[in-house]
Amino acid sequence: MAITLTDAAADRISSFLENRGKGVGLRLGVKTHGCSGMAYVIEFADEIDETDTVFEDHGLKIIIDPKSLVYLDGTEMDFAKEGLSEGFKFNNPNESGACGCGESFTV
Amino acid sequence: MALLQISEPGMSTAPHEHRLAAGIDLGTTNSLIATVRSGKAETLKDGQGDALLPSVVQYQKDAQVIVGKAAKAAQLDDIQNTISSAKRLLGRGIADIKTLDGKLPYEFVASDSNVPQIQTIAGNITAIEVSAEILKALKQRAENTLGDELKGVVITVPAYFDDAQRQATKDAARLADLNVFRLLNEPTAAAVAYGLDQNESLSERIIAVYDLGGGTFDISILKLNKGVFEVLATGGDSALGGDDFDHKIAEWMLEQSGLQTNDSSAFHQAMVEARRAKEALTKANQTDVSLGGWQGVLNRTDFDEMIAPLVKKTLLACRRALRDANLNKDQVHDVVMVGGSTRVPVVREKVGEFFGKPPLVDIDPDKVVAIGAALQADVLAGNKPDEEMLLLDVIPLSLGLETYGGLVEKIIARNTTIPITRAQEFTTFKDDQTAMSVHVLQGERETVEENRSLAKFSLKGIPPMVAGAARIKVTFKVDADGLLTVDAEEETTGSKAGIEVKPSYGLTDTEIETMIRDSMENAQADMQARKFREQKVEADRTLEALDSAMAADAKTMLSEDEIKTLLDARAELQQIKENTDDAEILKAAIQSLEKTAEFYVARRMDDNVKTAMAGHKVSDFSDKNKDEI
Numbered sequence: 072m073a074i075t076l077t078d079a080a081a082d083r084i085s086s087f088l089e090n091r092g093k094g095v096g097l098r099l100g101v102k103t104h105g106c107s108g109m110a111y112v113i114e115f116a117d118e119i120d121e122t123d124t125v126f127e128d129h130g131l132k133i134i135i136d137p138k139s140l141v142y143l144d145g146t147e148m149d150f151a152k153e154g155l156s157e158g159f160k161f162n163n164p165n166e167s168g169a170c171g172c173g174e175s176f177t178v
Numbered sequence: 179m180a181l182l183q184i185s186e187p188g189m190s191t192a193p194h195e196h197r198l199a200a201g202i203d204l205g206t207t208n209s210l211i212a213t214v215r216s217g218k219a220e221t222l223k224d225g226q227g228d229a230l231l232p233s234v235v236q237y238q239k240d241a242q243v244i245v246g247k248a249a250k251a252a253q254l255d256d257i258q259n260t261i262s263s264a265k266r267l268l269g270r271g272i273a274d275i276k277t278l279d280g281k282l283p284y285e286f287v288a289s290d291s292n293v294p295q296i297q298t299i300a301g302n303i304t305a306i307e308v309s310a311e312i313l314k315a316l317k318q319r320a321e322n323t324l325g326d327e328l329k330g331v332v333i334t335v336p337a338y339f340d341d342a343q344r345q346a347t348k349d350a351a352r353l354a355d356l357n358v359f360r361l362l363n364e365p366t367a368a369a370v371a372y373g374l375d376q377n378e379s380l381s382e383r384i385i386a387v388y389d390l391g392g393g394t395f396d397i398s399i400l401k402l403n404k405g406v407f408e409v410l411a412t413g414g415d416s417a418l419g420g421d422d423f424d425h426k427i428a429e430w431m432l433e434q435s436g437l438q439t440n441d442s443s444a445f446h447q448a449m450v451e452a453r454r455a456k457e458a459l460t461k462a463n464q465t466d467v468s469l470g471g472w473q474g475v476l477n478r479t480d481f482d483e484m485i486a487p488l489v490k491k492t493l494l495a496c497r498r499a500l501r502d503a504n505l506n507k508d509q510v511h512d513v514v515m516v517g518g519s520t521r522v523p524v525v526r527e528k529v530g531e532f533f534g535k536p537p538l539v540d541i542d543p544d545k546v547v548a549i550g551a552a553l554q555a556d557v558l559a560g561n562k563p564d565e566e567m568l569l570l571d572v573i574p575l576s577l578g579l580e581t582y583g584g585l586v587e588k589i590i591a592r593n594t595t596i597p598i599t600r601a602q603e604f605t606t607f608k609d610d611q612t613a614m615s616v617h618v619l620q621g622e623r624e625t626v627e628e629n630r631s632l633a634k635f636s637l638k639g640i641p642p643m644v645a646g647a648a649r650i651k652v653t654f655k656v657d658a659d660g661l662l663t664v665d666a667e668e669e670t671t672g673s674k675a676g677i678e679v680k681p682s683y684g685l686t687d688t689e690i691e692t693m694i695r696d697s698m699e700n701a702q703a704d705m706q707a708r709k710f711r712e713q714k715v716e717a718d719r720t721l722e723a724l725d726s727a728m729a730a731d732a733k734t735m736l737s738e739d740e741i742k743t744l745l746d747a748r749a750e751l752q753q754i755k756e757n758t759d760d761a762e763i764l765k766a767a768i769q770s771l772e773k774t775a776e777f778y779v780a781r782r783m784d785d786n787v788k789t790a791m792a793g794h795k796v797s798d799f800s801d802k803n804k805d806e807i
Contacts (some may be wrong), residue, residue, distance in 0.1 A: 083216070087184055087217050090217060090218045102190070102591070103708070112185070113183070113185065113190070114186065115185070115187060122698055136698070138697060138704075141701050156181055158181025158216075
């Protein structure tokens, strides 16, 4: 399995990376936090650790630490607009329930 | 489903704990709000896609307040109740207002505090209140867009604002229920937007900020030294701006067409057409103009000639400001253009000639101040690794505490730079729970046994409440020396307890590395363990809820048979919980009990009982951002 990006997500990520002017890719992860168990983490990545797994999609590097990979494998990352709001969301096959806010999830 | 943004490395926030911040350009004519999302600063638009909010507020008889475009549209018909340019009145006394340029169409009354008030149909209003309405509208826009409350804002003010004017701006923010991180000078914000503070090629830079808006012109000379901006001189003309350019075109059209200049409707029409022509000429070399039956062509050379005296006036002000700062033109390193009127090509050209270098024009001149303020707000909210601050140290392993079910909730992630303070709110698990044990742990694993125990203390004196109602704030603070202090406070009573620990004590680098490696190697097992423990907590929660519901009203609401059915189902879940280690089996058992209890829940709901708990998910009756200990 792998981590994939939709066209819209890839487009925005490259534009954000370009705007930032540095970084090797995007780091995805999970944190044990929040109302429904786990929370997603999306950060710019400036370095890759030896233990990281790196996926490449749309020419972008998606970097994940081994601990988070088990929660995220098979995830598709999308960029969406909802009303005035816009941002990224995850289509995660490992997710069994999300809290009302959608910021945290359980496996 | 909340939409997520990209954070700087190590700066992600916990759910519902976003450090949302915005920059606000509270302008005389228009106001804007901007924020940093996924590392990019941008202005936020309203539902119609407009970023500019006209700084106009209309007060109506029924105390309703209209802000922005609709208020601006109503201005001509309801001039006394529609307040514009309130910024000119901020922090001014009655005596100051009498000397203000241009006559203001409002009825002023003096108040006890020497703050002039404007008589409107909705009562006497101060400029602070008008500004607060504008800030409220922007705050609302930001919160609609970002989906959560703003933690704080940076509001820009003109460099020449005195203490009273700055204080008045802060008061307006307070009325709008905004937390002000700081006020920032408008020219400084513009320089920050262009990243001039990040450029370290020179130890000292001189920056000229040329700000030509609709009705005002400001020139500011700044000195940037090691990231600190100093205002060396300011100057300008509070009655000169793009509106005067329109005026020149309108006069020319009226003269050419032979229409009467004292006809106010013809004049108004001419101003609208003039503005359109001016905007067209920023791109084209000539544009067709029409007024009444008259048609003509305005070319850029003629337009440039018309406004030449006005542009010259701004350059004279630049010369004066430089003289006040004791500087020559060639000592200026950067020229930043701000304000919509700097889109006019001849303005750019003349300013470039004057300073002998091309001015910075890449960022939309209407938005540049708000964008700079947003960048500053983002840093102050703590979303960026603070580059100015010396990187003292990082914590080697995550710090957290034990939550119900033997799980670890991490409060501070490893590799976080110190000093750092993080707080999280927890709640009680049982009804009438009066004490809570706080177990501080260090490590990367999911369960308590696998982490290192640092300290334990209890918080007593929690008032008896239903489970989930107490608000216990636990604060982890690591100082620059790596000393950890953990405090717990029950927020309704204020009862407190705390402890000091030295987390890194006794751990060698190898031990730390082993702990981190273990957490990676055991990720899969930990995930299973976590899943099971979460279900176990859920099972306990369900049993607890059923017990407490039945203790309250089983006798009045259930028949003997129904009580037996429920108790049997309860016993079954209890039995499975004690004998399985499979999350799925336990989950099925919980669902089965919830199904059996459905009729009871429905009955309790119908009966208008306030706390109907059994058969519901945890999230249904616990506050969404609280975790149980």
